[in-house]
Amino acid sequence: MLIDCNSYVGHWPFRQLRGNTCRGLLERMETYGVDMTVVSNLNGIFYKNTQHANQELHDEINSDKRFAKQIIPFAVINPVYSGWQTDFETCRTKLGMKGIRLHPIHHRYELDHPNCIELVRMARDYNLPVAMSLRMVDARTSSWLDVEKEWSLRDIIPILKEVPDARFLVLNVANSTALSDEELQIFRNTNLIMDTSGRNMNDLGQMLSQFGQEKFAFGTHAPLLDSRTGLLRIEALRDQEADTKTKNLLRFGNIKRFLKL
Amino acid sequence: MTSSITRRKFVTSSAAIIGCTGLVNLNYRNRSNPNSVENEDLMEEVLRYEKIDAHAHVGLNALTPTDIIDIADRLGIGTLMISKPMKPGSLGSPEEFIACNNEVHNAVKAFPGRFIGMLTLNPTYPKESMQEIKRCTDLGMVGMKLYNHVKINDPLFDPVIEKFIDLKMVILMHSPIGKSRVVLDAREPPNVSLPEDFVDAARKYPEAMFQFAHIGGGIDWEDACKALQHSPNVYVDVSGSNNEGGMIDFALRYIGEDRLLFGCDYSFYQSVGGMIAADLSESQRKKLFFENYQAILKKSGNHVN
Known part of the structure; x- marks a missing residue:
């Protein structure tokens, strides 16, 4: 079994994407033997009113029975845009969203913004995971119209501290993973999973030792990134770094437990 | 991609056919998508291709030559073209480039047959540079890597x-980062070579072979490929940490299968993963992973056995 915990539909305004629909995603999953995928709509980054993007994703998933079986939708919620509490409620109760997705860099708020903290607490109370990406694309190559800021792993600590009993999915770990002992302890003590798509996952064997094998899961960040590198980092681990049981945790076991599938 | 059966089912049935016929070299590719692979077979697929890393280094980060060989072994990279360019912003003195080249030579001596050295120099010092070319090629180095x-x-x-x-x-x-932001990244000095500078040099010297570095290294790869489309003596390597989906497919359209080179520039997983994910035919994969660079080496009689 294989579960991709980081994938998208929708458009990226500065670059043409392929396979960025539910149909395209399902074809890719079939090609590579991926059984289930966590998906959010990229349009939710760029629409001022993110709820349109959530509705789009919901409608697309409901257009084909196969989609609903294999696609796990996450709602993009912007907690500094009016009506976000209602959006959250609608996504949870009517649109079948299984988690929420934050985009603080693009939506221009900090993780310790009171509304963000309130949103994450709401997610915790309704047992929904909270996903966020350290970056969406490489700022070096993106457009002059795009944001330049990227996060390192340390930058998400404020929200981990504010709502330590929430569940967090940390995606595209592309920048520094350097942490003090105290910060590392926060990561260890939080119900948190990092996906394997980011470029700083290159020494995954060492990271398993540092953070714990339960902290990682296969993710692609596709179609923004390629569809194979996230899995290659797992499959290329030597037996002494990860035996078959551990690899299965990374392929599907950890995320299945985390998402309560 | 309109396959009506899953990869898993296809692999299972293909394996049975292969077992019955004894055609052990038949691979298990789906005809509707020749690049599709069941996930359990990803490493088998990766290791099936002979590879030359057209853009490798030593001494630029914490990875030792032994570490590099360890990663190369995992990913089936048999040969790595290693260099150590001088630090950006340095004086670039002869003492500096000689020291860089000596480090490369030492790494080659430690792993003969796996590393092939590439020299570096600074043409601001013409006499010393020409002497260094002689010294390094006498030591067995093949090709040159330059920074900015x-x-x-x-x-x-x-x-x-x-x-x-x-x-x-x-x-x-080297190629610059940040061009799509109009203003180059602050780390790039004013004399970094832009794609249009390669076009200019290639036009002036059509007999020369140039290699445009790392389209995954932080440049706007669409801009670079479009600029280099009509420069037949500029090869383009696909190395770099930015393994954006569709990058190699796009490069194939603009640069063509004979001028694209597989390379890593330390980003081993992204570069191999990006190649395996790209929509390439079997023969295109072989060309990019190995044959194109082998053809370059062959011209000077230094090809890999």
């Missing part, structure tokens, strides 16, 4: 390029 001390189309480079035409060796030059 002098633009590739600066007349200072002319005698070096002419020497490399005689040697029939490739000139690998």
